[in-house]
Amino acid sequence: MKSSEEKSLRYVLRHYKPGTFDTRRAIRKFELRRQGHTLHRTILMWVLGVAAIALFVYGLYGWFSTAEKVEPWTQLTAANHTETYVLPDSSRVTLYPESTLRYQKGKFGRRERSVLVSGKAYFRVNPDPACPFRVTGRYGTVRVLGTAFEFDEMSREGETVVYVTEGRVAFAVKETFGGIFLYPGMAASLKDGAGMPEEMYPDVPNPAAWATGTFVYENTPLEEVLRELSAYYGVRLSSEDTGKMLTAEFDTDEGVDGIVALIEQSLGTHINKE
Structure with a gap:
């Protein structure tokens, strides 16, 4: 068997x-x-x-x-001149030449409004407490609820610089939380490899003039004003009355000659242009 x-x-x-x-x-x-x-x-x-x-x-x-x-990416670009775009939440972004912004339209506005930036951009964010706005670059991340600020990874090699004109932002190392808070007129820099942004003084009184279209001065030393105008318009301005202070607001479209004439009239001084 x-x-x-x-x-x-x-x-x-x-x-x-x-x-x-x-x-x-x-x-x-x-x-x-x-x-x-x-x-x-x-x-x-x-x-x-x-x-x-x-x-x-x-x-x-x-x-x-x-x-x-898998959501497709929408890319906004600025080639040889600044470009302003309106995002799906009606927030506005102005891109500096040779800068780009990317976001996923299908996910934008679900719990968070998230964008990726390469270069330099100025944001005017619509308030929405239930849906924070986040900007991420190579090194840093900015989170806001509703405000206006500049995000710059172009002007300084290996750094992210954030400058606030309205409201409040939280600035931290990329893909982390915490960081520091910045308020109007404040700026901070985050170097590649650093663990925390550091507060800094802006190089000029109006770093975002290229996007806002205005120069705003409040009891600002004339020497600082002329240094900013020189850098912006690509000229060399000087005056012997460097101790004088200026409080005024100018549109960038007025041009360097128009602004210089207004300053001379306002302060009773003479400005040299080279």
Whole structure:
């Protein structure tokens, strides 16, 4: 016999004694047991097969679902001159030449309004306490609720500089929380590899004049005013009355000659232009 069960059955039949063992009943029971094992194995294999097919189909469904959920990126650019764009939440961004901004339109506004910046950009963010606005560059991240500020990774090599004109921003290392808070007129710099931004004085009184279109001076030393105007218009301005203070507001469109004439009239001084 091939199996151990069949050998056991032959042993029982050889030692059978009348009145103590029913041979036919034993054979029937043995056959039913063997059929039961066969049926059990068949059902088990069927269940495993169905489960494998279901797992395969579920995997395909998950893959296709994930593929369908990949959001395309929208890219805004500025080539040779500044460009101003309106974002889906009606916030406005002005890009400095050779700068770009990217965001995923389908995800923008879900819990957070998130954009990626390369270069320099000025933001005027619509307030929305339920949905913070986040700007991320190579080194730093800025989070705001509603404010106006400049995000600059172009002017200084290996640094992110943030300058605030309205409201309040939280400035931190990229992909981290915490950091420092900045208020109107404040600026901070984050160097590549640093663990925390450091507060700094802006190089000029109006770092974001290129985007706002205005120069605002409040009791500002004339020397600082002339230094900013010289850098902005690409000229060299000087005056012997460097101790005088200026409080005024000018549009950048007025041009350097128009602004210089107004300053001379206001302060009763003479400004040299080279």
